[in-house]
Amino acid sequence: MRIISGKYKGRRISPPNNLPVRPTTDMSKEALFNILNNYFNFTELRILDLFAGTGNISYEFASRGAEPIISVDGDFGCVSFIKKTAKEFEFDITPIKSDVFKFLEKNKASYDIIFADPPYGMEQRDFEKIITLIFENELLEEDGMMVIEHSKHTKLNHMENFSFDRNYGGSVFSFFELEGDEEETIDEEGDDDEFDS
Template identity: 30%
Template sequence: MRVIAGSVRGMKLAAPRGMQTRPTADRVREALFSIVASRRDLEEAQVLDICAGTGSLGIEALSRGAAFCCFVEHDRHVQAVLEKNVEATGFTARSQILTLDCLKALRLLASQGRRFDVAFFDPPYASALYDTVPEAVGGLSLLADDGVLIVECAARNPLPERVGTLIKCDRRVYGDTALEFFMLEDA
Protein backbone atom coordinates (compact mmCIF):
# COMPACT_ATOMS: atom_id res chain seq x y z
CA MET A 1 0.00 0.00 0.00
CA ARG A 2 1.44 3.33 -1.09
CA VAL A 3 0.53 7.00 -0.87
CA ILE A 4 -1.05 7.82 -4.23
CA ALA A 5 -0.37 11.56 -4.67
CA GLY A 6 1.03 14.67 -3.09
CA SER A 7 4.18 15.48 -1.14
CA VAL A 8 4.97 11.87 -0.14
CA ARG A 9 3.64 10.23 -3.30
CA GLY A 10 4.83 6.65 -3.71
CA MET A 11 5.85 6.19 -0.07
CA LYS A 12 5.05 2.70 1.15
CA LEU A 13 2.94 2.41 4.31
CA ALA A 14 3.33 -0.38 6.85
CA ALA A 15 0.37 -2.62 7.72
CA PRO A 16 -0.12 -4.88 10.74
CA ARG A 17 0.11 -8.62 10.24
CA GLY A 18 -3.08 -10.63 10.17
CA MET A 19 -6.64 -9.52 9.68
CA GLN A 20 -6.76 -6.69 12.24
CA THR A 21 -7.22 -4.08 9.52
CA ARG A 22 -8.67 -3.90 6.02
CA PRO A 23 -6.78 -1.05 4.37
CA THR A 24 -8.71 0.77 1.68
CA ALA A 25 -7.65 -0.57 -1.71
CA ASP A 26 -5.49 1.78 -3.78
CA ARG A 27 -8.07 2.07 -6.57
CA VAL A 28 -10.84 2.93 -4.08
CA ARG A 29 -8.60 5.46 -2.33
CA GLU A 30 -7.70 7.01 -5.69
CA ALA A 31 -11.39 7.28 -6.64
CA LEU A 32 -12.25 8.66 -3.20
CA PHE A 33 -9.70 11.46 -3.41
CA SER A 34 -10.73 12.28 -6.98
CA ILE A 35 -14.29 12.76 -5.74
CA VAL A 36 -13.14 14.85 -2.78
CA ALA A 37 -10.92 17.00 -5.04
CA SER A 38 -13.86 17.66 -7.38
CA ARG A 39 -15.89 19.02 -4.46
CA ARG A 40 -13.37 20.84 -2.30
CA ASP A 41 -9.76 21.88 -1.96
CA LEU A 42 -7.91 19.79 0.62
CA GLU A 43 -5.34 22.56 1.04
CA GLU A 44 -5.41 23.62 4.71
CA ALA A 45 -8.30 21.23 5.51
CA GLN A 46 -8.87 19.84 8.99
CA VAL A 47 -9.28 16.05 8.65
CA LEU A 48 -10.59 13.35 10.99
CA ASP A 49 -9.77 9.68 10.32
CA ILE A 50 -12.01 7.44 12.48
CA CYS A 51 -11.02 3.76 12.74
CA ALA A 52 -7.78 4.90 11.11
CA GLY A 53 -6.00 1.55 11.01
CA THR A 54 -2.78 2.15 9.05
CA GLY A 55 -3.72 5.80 8.57
CA SER A 56 -3.77 5.54 4.78
CA LEU A 57 -6.76 7.88 4.34
CA GLY A 58 -5.55 10.59 6.69
CA ILE A 59 -1.97 10.34 5.42
CA GLU A 60 -3.21 10.64 1.84
CA ALA A 61 -5.11 13.81 2.83
CA LEU A 62 -2.01 15.24 4.53
CA SER A 63 0.10 14.40 1.49
CA ARG A 64 -2.39 16.33 -0.64
CA GLY A 65 -2.13 19.45 1.51
CA ALA A 66 -4.46 19.04 4.47
CA ALA A 67 -3.30 21.18 7.38
CA PHE A 68 -4.03 18.64 10.11
CA CYS A 69 -5.37 15.14 10.68
CA CYS A 70 -6.67 13.61 13.89
CA PHE A 71 -6.41 9.81 13.73
CA VAL A 72 -8.66 7.71 15.98
CA GLU A 73 -7.65 4.07 16.48
CA HIS A 74 -8.52 2.06 19.58
CA ASP A 75 -6.36 -1.04 18.93
CA ARG A 76 -2.93 -0.43 20.50
CA HIS A 77 -1.16 -2.91 18.19
CA VAL A 78 -2.59 -1.23 15.10
CA GLN A 79 -1.93 2.19 16.64
CA ALA A 80 1.80 1.36 16.80
CA VAL A 81 1.80 0.79 13.01
CA LEU A 82 -0.18 4.01 12.53
CA GLU A 83 2.40 5.96 14.55
CA LYS A 84 5.19 4.41 12.47
CA ASN A 85 3.45 5.50 9.23
CA VAL A 86 2.80 9.05 10.44
CA GLU A 87 6.42 9.37 11.55
CA ALA A 88 7.83 7.85 8.34
CA THR A 89 5.85 10.30 6.19
CA GLY A 90 7.02 13.26 8.25
CA PHE A 91 3.51 14.30 9.30
CA THR A 92 3.92 14.03 13.08
CA ALA A 93 3.67 17.80 13.63
CA ARG A 94 0.44 17.96 11.60
CA SER A 95 -1.17 14.95 13.29
CA GLN A 96 -2.78 13.79 16.49
CA ILE A 97 -3.38 10.13 17.31
CA LEU A 98 -6.09 9.27 19.82
CA THR A 99 -5.97 5.70 21.12
CA LEU A 100 -9.54 5.61 22.37
CA ASP A 101 -12.87 4.04 21.68
CA CYS A 102 -14.45 5.92 18.74
CA LEU A 103 -17.34 7.42 20.66
CA LYS A 104 -15.12 8.53 23.56
CA ALA A 105 -12.74 10.14 21.07
CA LEU A 106 -15.60 11.94 19.30
CA ARG A 107 -16.96 13.25 22.61
CA LEU A 108 -13.47 14.45 23.58
CA LEU A 109 -13.02 16.27 20.27
CA ALA A 110 -16.48 17.85 20.58
CA SER A 111 -15.68 19.03 24.13
CA GLN A 112 -12.61 20.77 22.68
CA GLY A 113 -14.78 22.53 20.07
CA ARG A 114 -13.01 20.78 17.19
CA ARG A 115 -14.59 20.83 13.73
CA PHE A 116 -13.45 19.03 10.61
CA ASP A 117 -13.75 19.72 6.89
CA VAL A 118 -13.42 16.04 5.98
CA ALA A 119 -14.07 13.04 8.21
CA PHE A 120 -13.30 9.49 7.11
CA PHE A 121 -14.98 6.53 8.81
CA ASP A 122 -13.77 3.07 7.80
CA PRO A 123 -14.55 0.43 10.46
CA PRO A 124 -14.61 -3.34 9.92
CA TYR A 125 -17.56 -4.08 7.65
CA ALA A 126 -19.38 -6.16 10.29
CA SER A 127 -18.99 -3.46 12.95
CA ALA A 128 -21.87 -2.18 15.06
CA LEU A 129 -20.14 1.23 14.90
CA TYR A 130 -22.06 1.98 11.69
CA ASP A 131 -25.14 2.37 13.93
CA THR A 132 -23.59 4.99 16.23
CA VAL A 133 -20.55 6.82 14.85
CA PRO A 134 -22.10 8.67 11.86
CA GLU A 135 -24.93 9.94 14.05
CA ALA A 136 -22.41 11.04 16.70
CA VAL A 137 -20.31 12.94 14.13
CA GLY A 138 -23.35 15.00 13.15
CA GLY A 139 -24.92 15.21 16.61
CA LEU A 140 -21.70 16.39 18.27
CA SER A 141 -21.22 19.11 15.61
CA LEU A 142 -17.83 17.76 14.55
CA LEU A 143 -18.27 18.74 10.89
CA ALA A 144 -17.61 22.24 9.60
CA ASP A 145 -20.68 23.83 8.01
CA ASP A 146 -19.66 22.53 4.58
CA GLY A 147 -17.86 19.45 5.94
CA VAL A 148 -18.32 15.93 4.66
CA LEU A 149 -18.33 12.54 6.37
CA ILE A 150 -17.15 9.78 4.04
CA VAL A 151 -18.10 6.28 5.15
CA GLU A 152 -16.59 3.14 3.64
CA CYS A 153 -18.92 0.17 3.98
CA ALA A 154 -19.84 -3.11 2.31
CA ALA A 155 -21.69 -2.42 -0.94
CA ARG A 156 -24.41 -4.88 0.07
CA ASN A 157 -25.14 -2.97 3.31
CA PRO A 158 -25.96 0.65 2.45
CA LEU A 159 -26.45 3.14 5.24
CA PRO A 160 -29.76 5.01 5.59
CA GLU A 161 -30.34 8.15 3.53
CA ARG A 162 -30.53 10.17 6.75
CA VAL A 163 -28.44 9.61 9.89
CA GLY A 164 -29.33 12.06 12.64
CA THR A 165 -28.50 15.54 11.32
CA LEU A 166 -26.65 14.15 8.28
CA ILE A 167 -28.05 13.36 4.85
CA LYS A 168 -26.47 11.14 2.23
CA CYS A 169 -25.46 13.19 -0.79
CA ASP A 170 -23.62 10.55 -2.83
CA ARG A 171 -22.85 6.83 -2.98
CA ARG A 172 -20.26 5.12 -5.16
CA VAL A 173 -19.67 1.38 -5.45
CA TYR A 174 -16.35 -0.29 -6.28
CA GLY A 175 -16.82 -4.05 -6.27
CA ASP A 176 -17.66 -5.09 -2.69
CA THR A 177 -16.86 -1.62 -1.33
CA ALA A 178 -19.14 1.40 -1.19
CA LEU A 179 -18.24 5.00 -0.37
CA GLU A 180 -21.11 7.00 1.09
CA PHE A 181 -20.89 10.77 1.49
CA PHE A 182 -22.86 12.61 4.19
CA MET A 183 -23.25 16.33 4.81
CA LEU A 184 -25.12 18.34 7.40
CA GLU A 185 -28.77 18.68 6.42
CA ASP A 186 -28.59 22.49 6.32
CA ALA A 187 -25.34 22.67 4.31
Protein backbone atom coordinates in the same frame (compact mmCIF):
# COMPACT_ATOMS: atom_id res chain seq x y z
CA MET B 1 0.37 0.02 0.39
CA ARG B 2 1.38 3.22 -1.39
CA ILE B 3 0.55 6.91 -1.37
CA ILE B 4 -1.20 7.64 -4.65
CA SER B 5 -0.90 11.42 -4.93
CA GLY B 6 0.54 14.60 -3.47
CA LYS B 7 4.03 15.39 -2.19
CA TYR B 8 4.81 11.75 -1.40
CA LYS B 9 3.18 10.18 -4.45
CA GLY B 10 4.45 6.67 -5.11
CA ARG B 11 6.02 6.18 -1.68
CA ARG B 12 5.35 2.72 -0.27
CA ILE B 13 4.41 2.08 3.35
CA SER B 14 4.77 -1.39 4.85
CA PRO B 15 2.75 -1.95 8.03
CA PRO B 16 3.36 -5.03 10.20
CA ASN B 17 1.43 -8.13 9.15
CA ASN B 18 -0.09 -8.61 12.59
CA LEU B 19 -2.26 -5.48 12.62
CA PRO B 20 -6.03 -6.23 12.76
CA VAL B 21 -6.87 -4.20 9.65
CA ARG B 22 -8.45 -4.30 6.19
CA PRO B 23 -6.82 -1.37 4.36
CA THR B 24 -8.79 0.50 1.68
CA THR B 25 -7.54 -0.76 -1.68
CA ASP B 26 -5.53 1.56 -3.94
CA MET B 27 -8.31 1.44 -6.54
CA SER B 28 -11.00 2.44 -4.04
CA LYS B 29 -8.73 5.05 -2.47
CA GLU B 30 -8.01 6.65 -5.82
CA ALA B 31 -11.74 6.74 -6.63
CA LEU B 32 -12.51 8.30 -3.24
CA PHE B 33 -9.96 11.09 -3.65
CA ASN B 34 -11.06 11.76 -7.23
CA ILE B 35 -14.49 12.57 -5.80
CA LEU B 36 -13.14 14.66 -2.91
CA ASN B 37 -10.97 16.63 -5.37
CA ASN B 38 -14.20 17.99 -6.88
CA TYR B 39 -15.13 19.56 -3.54
CA PHE B 40 -11.94 20.50 -1.73
CA ASN B 41 -8.52 22.04 -1.93
CA PHE B 42 -6.89 19.87 0.73
CA THR B 43 -4.32 22.40 1.95
CA GLU B 44 -4.76 23.01 5.68
CA LEU B 45 -8.05 21.10 5.93
CA ARG B 46 -8.79 19.66 9.37
CA ILE B 47 -9.24 15.89 9.01
CA LEU B 48 -10.65 13.26 11.37
CA ASP B 49 -9.85 9.66 10.41
CA LEU B 50 -11.91 7.14 12.42
CA PHE B 51 -11.01 3.45 12.67
CA ALA B 52 -7.74 4.63 11.14
CA GLY B 53 -6.04 1.21 11.07
CA THR B 54 -2.67 1.50 9.34
CA GLY B 55 -3.22 5.23 8.74
CA ASN B 56 -3.62 4.59 5.00
CA ILE B 57 -6.20 7.38 4.48
CA SER B 58 -4.50 9.78 6.90
CA TYR B 59 -1.24 9.59 4.94
CA GLU B 60 -3.10 10.29 1.72
CA PHE B 61 -4.65 13.46 3.16
CA ALA B 62 -1.30 14.54 4.63
CA SER B 63 0.53 14.03 1.33
CA ARG B 64 -1.98 16.43 -0.24
CA GLY B 65 -1.29 19.13 2.36
CA ALA B 66 -4.15 18.61 4.83
CA GLU B 67 -3.35 19.46 8.46
CA PRO B 68 -3.91 18.85 11.26
CA ILE B 69 -5.10 15.24 11.03
CA ILE B 70 -6.48 13.27 13.97
CA SER B 71 -6.34 9.47 13.52
CA VAL B 72 -8.38 7.43 15.98
CA ASP B 73 -8.12 3.68 16.48
CA GLY B 74 -8.63 1.34 19.40
CA ASP B 75 -5.64 -0.90 18.64
CA PHE B 76 -2.32 -0.05 20.26
CA GLY B 77 -0.31 -1.54 17.38
CA CYS B 78 -2.14 0.59 14.80
CA VAL B 79 -1.67 3.77 16.81
CA SER B 80 2.04 3.03 17.32
CA PHE B 81 2.54 2.43 13.60
CA ILE B 82 0.76 5.66 12.64
CA LYS B 83 2.88 7.60 15.15
CA LYS B 84 6.09 6.07 13.74
CA THR B 85 5.11 6.71 10.10
CA ALA B 86 3.93 10.27 10.76
CA LYS B 87 7.28 11.07 12.38
CA GLU B 88 9.19 9.51 9.47
CA PHE B 89 7.30 11.57 6.85
CA GLU B 90 6.96 14.66 9.08
CA PHE B 91 3.18 14.54 8.71
CA ASP B 92 0.98 16.62 11.03
CA ILE B 93 -0.91 13.53 12.21
CA THR B 94 -1.91 12.94 15.83
CA PRO B 95 -2.81 9.29 16.48
CA ILE B 96 -5.21 8.70 19.38
CA LYS B 97 -5.85 5.31 20.97
CA SER B 98 -9.54 5.34 21.84
CA ASP B 99 -12.81 3.61 21.29
CA VAL B 100 -14.27 5.59 18.39
CA PHE B 101 -17.71 5.96 19.97
CA LYS B 102 -16.27 7.30 23.23
CA PHE B 103 -14.08 9.71 21.26
CA LEU B 104 -17.09 11.04 19.32
CA GLU B 105 -19.07 11.51 22.51
CA LYS B 106 -16.33 13.56 24.20
CA ASN B 107 -14.67 15.40 21.30
CA LYS B 108 -15.42 19.13 21.00
CA ALA B 109 -13.45 20.02 17.86
CA SER B 110 -14.92 20.22 14.36
CA TYR B 111 -13.46 19.04 11.07
CA ASP B 112 -13.64 19.75 7.34
CA ILE B 113 -13.59 16.07 6.37
CA ILE B 114 -14.42 13.09 8.55
CA PHE B 115 -13.60 9.65 7.18
CA ALA B 116 -14.67 6.43 8.90
CA ASP B 117 -13.76 2.89 7.89
CA PRO B 118 -15.34 0.62 10.53
CA PRO B 119 -15.10 -3.16 10.33
CA TYR B 120 -17.45 -4.29 7.57
CA GLY B 121 -19.09 -6.76 9.96
CA MET B 122 -20.07 -4.09 12.47
CA GLU B 123 -23.79 -3.94 13.31
CA GLN B 124 -26.00 -1.66 11.21
CA ARG B 125 -27.05 0.27 14.32
CA ASP B 126 -23.40 1.06 15.10
CA PHE B 127 -22.83 2.48 11.62
CA GLU B 128 -25.90 4.64 12.21
CA LYS B 129 -24.61 5.65 15.64
CA ILE B 130 -21.41 7.06 14.09
CA ILE B 131 -23.46 9.32 11.83
CA THR B 132 -25.81 10.38 14.63
CA LEU B 133 -22.98 11.26 17.03
CA ILE B 134 -21.11 13.32 14.44
CA PHE B 135 -24.08 15.46 13.51
CA GLU B 136 -25.61 15.72 16.99
CA ASN B 137 -22.27 16.89 18.40
CA GLU B 138 -21.67 19.23 15.45
CA LEU B 139 -18.28 17.74 14.62
CA LEU B 140 -18.53 18.54 10.89
CA GLU B 141 -17.86 22.04 9.59
CA GLU B 142 -20.68 23.74 7.70
CA ASP B 143 -19.08 23.14 4.28
CA GLY B 144 -17.53 19.85 5.30
CA MET B 145 -18.13 16.25 4.26
CA MET B 146 -18.28 12.95 6.09
CA VAL B 147 -17.47 9.69 4.29
CA ILE B 148 -18.13 6.19 5.59
CA GLU B 149 -16.68 3.12 3.89
CA HIS B 150 -18.81 -0.02 4.26
CA SER B 151 -19.88 -3.18 2.50
CA LYS B 152 -22.80 -3.32 0.07
CA HIS B 153 -24.79 -5.17 2.76
CA THR B 154 -24.90 -2.05 4.95
CA LYS B 155 -27.43 0.60 3.89
CA LEU B 156 -27.00 4.19 5.03
CA ASN B 157 -28.95 6.18 2.43
CA HIS B 158 -31.92 6.53 4.78
CA MET B 159 -29.90 8.50 7.32
CA GLU B 160 -30.29 12.25 7.82
CA ASN B 161 -27.73 14.35 5.92
CA PHE B 162 -27.04 11.53 3.43
CA SER B 163 -25.92 13.04 0.12
CA PHE B 164 -24.83 10.27 -2.29
CA ASP B 165 -22.88 7.02 -2.47
CA ARG B 166 -20.45 5.30 -4.82
CA ASN B 167 -19.89 1.55 -5.21
CA TYR B 168 -16.45 0.13 -6.04
CA GLY B 169 -16.42 -3.66 -6.15
CA GLY B 170 -17.47 -4.90 -2.73
CA SER B 171 -16.90 -1.50 -1.10
CA VAL B 172 -19.31 1.44 -0.84
CA PHE B 173 -18.49 5.03 0.11
CA SER B 174 -21.46 6.91 1.57
CA PHE B 175 -21.14 10.71 1.64
CA PHE B 176 -22.89 13.01 4.10
CA GLU B 177 -23.18 16.80 4.19
CA LEU B 178 -25.16 19.26 6.24
CA GLU B 179 -28.59 19.57 4.67
CA GLY B 180 -28.12 23.20 3.68
CA ASP B 181 -25.71 22.00 0.96
CA GLU B 182 -28.07 19.38 -0.45
CA GLU B 183 -29.17 21.21 -3.63
CA GLU B 184 -25.58 22.00 -4.65
CA THR B 185 -24.53 18.41 -3.97
CA ILE B 186 -27.18 16.96 -6.28
CA ASP B 187 -25.98 19.16 -9.14
CA GLU B 188 -22.35 18.22 -8.58
CA GLU B 189 -23.23 14.56 -8.26
CA GLY B 190 -24.87 14.71 -11.66
CA ASP B 191 -21.71 16.20 -13.13
CA ASP B 192 -19.65 13.48 -11.46
CA ASP B 193 -21.81 10.76 -12.99
CA GLU B 194 -20.84 11.90 -16.46
CA PHE B 195 -17.24 10.99 -15.68
CA ASP B 196 -18.18 7.65 -14.11
CA SER B 197 -19.94 6.33 -17.19
